[in-house]
Each structure stands twice: as C-alpha cells, then as structure tokens.
Amino acid sequence: MDKERRLIIAGNWKMNKTVAEALDLVNGIKREVASVKEVDIVVCPPFTALSEVSKAILNSNLRLGAQNMNENGYGAFTGEIAAGMLKEFSVRYVILGHSERRQCQKETDQLISKKALAAHGASLKPIVCVGETLAERDGGLTEKVLDTQVRGSLAGLSKAQMEETIIAYEPVWAIGTGKTATAAQAQEAHAFIRRLVGKLFDQNIARRARIQYGGSVKPSNARELMGLPDVDGALVGGASLDDRSFGEIVRNSI
C-alpha cells in the first residue's frame, strides 16, 4: 500500500488479562507479526501488566501503550497513574479520552487536552479518541460532535506537539457491537477530521497527521478500512485479545 503516512495499529486490551494471560497474548502477537516492518504496532495492556509486557517486547517490533493516565504530575491523587510512572516501563503511547472513559468516568474534552499536554510533557505520544454516538449520528450531529471533540481535546497543543499526536476516530455505535462504519462513513469522518486539523494547525501537519479508525475492526474488514485514503491505522479492541486475529489485522493492512 502506498501511503505517505505510516500505518499505526494498536491493540486496546481494555480491562482484560492477568499478567500470565497478558504474557501469553503478547508472545503470540510477537510471533504473528515478527516479519512486519511496514507498520507501527502497539499493544496497550492494563497497567498491571505493563511491567512484564514491557520486558517481553524488548528487541521486538512491538511498542507499548497505556490506556489512560492522570493529567497531574506526582502527588496526592489516590488510585491514579502519572505519565512519569508509565515512562518507567518504556511506554511510548497513551490512549486518552476513550469513549468508555468519556461515558463512565465523565471525561471532558478539557480534561483530555490537559492529559494530552501532560503526556507530551513526558514525551509520550497521545492517542486522542473522538467519536459520535448513534443518537448523534442519527440526529445529523456527527460533524458537530467531532468538531467540538477535536477542538476541545487538542486545545493548547503546539504544532510540534500535534506532530506527535495520533487521533483515533471511534464511532461509539461501532465499539464492541460488531457494527463497523462503512468505508464511506469512515472515510468521510476521517477526511473531516483531517480538514479540521488543517484549520486548527496547518496544512502540512494535517497532511502528516495519523488518524486511526476504531470500532469492530477484524481481519475480514481490516484491508478495506486500512486502504481508505484518510485512514492511517486502527485501534482494535476485541480482536486484539486474540493473537491470531490481531496478527491477521496487521498483516492484512499492509
């Protein structure tokens, strides 16, 4: 595939896997994708497995991501994890503002932008998630919602920081439902987000910005989705919990 932007495929393991299971999974993924050089491949285990998974992927083509972090440095924030703590395990990426956190933890765009700034402060690359609900799509509000979320979640980032930021478009109605956005729906949303990044930053940054698609990505639809002009990778949930499916998604995207 001939794209200017390098694809980035990340597995979001969500609240799954004990340490032993995480090691089984990551070792399987390592085998599945050992020969792949064309794509950035990221695994995002739960915090409790970061240490062991980090050791397991040393000297491999896999990189490590976390699923969340706190917007503050160290201090009295019971139960939270700071960017600096993630760095200890060679974490390179951090998913921010996933729709599950927007819904369950009531994360706002303003909070997500603070987290993105804190991530950059620690040289972590944020994967900033945006996406509309089914009611919003049915109400014709998709672009309005994406506009608000992208503006708000990326607020305050410098151009240099935006260059190191990944956006994940995850329509909420496609997450864990088996329903995937059609190629046309995904392309339209990604092109809209890219145009917006152009307005907020500049055209060169927009041209280089990597925008992942997330929502029921599986081996059977990866090739079509990853082939779309403005889709630059995937954020995979369910199918990333199986080494063979995740490996196939990665290989099918090349």
Ligand code: 13P
């Ligand atoms: P599924 O692939 O299970 O739909 O989840 C997508 C997702 O939320 C990735 O962050």
